[in-house]
Amino acid sequence: MLELKDIYGGYGKITILNGTSFKIPRASITTVIGPNGAGKSTVFKAIFGLLNIHSGQILLEGTDVTGRTPKQMIDAGVTYVPQGRNVVPQLSVYHNLELGGITARDQRKLRDRIEQVMDQFPMLREFRNRKAVELSGGQQKQLEVARALLLDPKLMLVDEPSIGLSPNLVKDVFRTLQDLRDQGVTILMVEQNAKSALAVSDYGLVLELGQARMHDEAAKLLADPRVGHLFLGGHIDEEETA
Numbered sequence: 001m002l003e004l005k006d007i008y009g010g011y012g013k014i015t016i017l018n019g020t021s022f023k024i025p026r027a028s029i030t031t032v033i034g035p036n037g038a039g040k041s042t043v044f045k046a047i048f049g050l051l052n053i054h055s056g057q058i059l060l061e062g063t064d065v066t067g068r069t070p071k072q073m074i075d076a077g078v079t080y081v082p083q084g085r086n087v088v089p090q091l092s093v094y095h096n097l098e099l100g101g102i103t104a105r106d107q108r109k110l111r112d113r114i115e116q117v118m119d120q121f122p123m124l125r126e127f128r129n130r131k132a133v134e135l136s137g138g139q140q141k142q143l144e145v146a147r148a149l150l151l152d153p154k155l156m157l158v159d160e161p162s163i164g165l166s167p168n169l170v171k172d173v174f175r176t177l178q179d180l181r182d183q184g185v186t187i188l189m190v191e192q193n194a195k196s197a198l199a200v201s202d203y204g205l206v207l208e209l210g211q212a213r214m215h216d217e218a219a220k221l222l223a224d225p226r227v228g229h230l231f232l233g234g235h236i237d238e239e240e241t242a
C-alpha cells in the first residue's frame with residue numbers, strides 16, 4: 001500500500017529523516033514508536049506533503065507520490081489526523097463534519113456521505129447539534145476520525161490519537177481504528193502509548209534517529225525485550241540489531 005524508500009528530509013538545513021525505509025500492507029494497522037524527537041511525526045509530514053524531502057521516494061500503491069502537496073495526497077486517498085484537538089470547538093458536530101468535506105470533489109454527495117459516516121458513529125448522530133467542545137476528548141477524536149473518513153481515504157495517518165484521553169476513551173478510539181481496518185482502510189499511527197497501541201496493531205515500527213530500526217508483527221515487538229528497554233528511555237544498540 002505504502003512504501004518509503006530511503007527518505008532524507010527535514011526542516012531547513014536540519015535533516016531529521018536519515019534514510020527512512022519501510023513498507024506497509026493494505027488493510028492493516030501499523031504503529032510507529034520510538035523516543036521523543038525520533039522523527040515519528042516528521043515521517044507523517046513527509047508522506048502527506050508537508051516536508052521538504054531531499055531524496056528518496058514515497059510510493060502509494062506503486063505510484064510515486066514524492067513531493068506531492070497535501071491536497072494532491074488527499075485526492076490520492078490519504079488523510080492525516082494530526083496530534084491534539086483539531087475540531088472547531090464552538091461549531092456543532094454536524095458543522096465540523098461539513099467543514100471536513102470542504103475539499104470533497106462532489107459537494108452534492110457530501111450530505112449523503114455525512115449520513116453514512118453518522119451511521120458508523122451513532123454517537124455523532126445523537127450529538128449532531130451539540131457544540132464540539134461539549135464532547136468528551138475521546139468523542140472529539142472520533143469526530144476527527146469520522147471527518148477524515150468523509151474523503152474516503154485508503155490510507156489514514158493518525159498522530160497520537162490517545163493523547164490526553166482516559167484509558168476507556170483510548171480503547172474506544174483504538175476500536176474505531178480497528179473497525180476501519182476491518183473495512184479495508186490502511187492505518188499508520190504514531191503512539192506514545194506504545195504497549196496499548198501495539199496490542200491493537202498488526203505491525204509495529206521502531207523509529208530511532210530518523211531510521212526504521214525494527215519492523216515486525218506487533219505481537220513480536222511487544223514480546224521483544226529491546227522494545228521494553230526502549231519504552232523505559234533506552235535506545236537500541238547496533239550489536240543488538242545486527
Ligand SMILES: Nc1ncnc2c1ncn2[C@@H]1O[C@H](COP(=O)(O)OP(=O)(O)OP(=O)(O)O)[C@@H](O)[C@H]1O
Pocket residue numbers: 011014016034035036037038039040041042043
Ligand atoms: N517545524 C519544525 N521546525 C524545526 N524543527 C522541527 C520542526 N518540527 C519538528 N522539529 C524537530 O524535528 C525532530 C523530530 O520531531 P518529531 O516531531 O518528528 O519527533 P517525534 O518522534 O514525533 O517526537 P515526539 O514523540 O516527541 O512527538 C525534533 O528534534 C524536533 O525538534
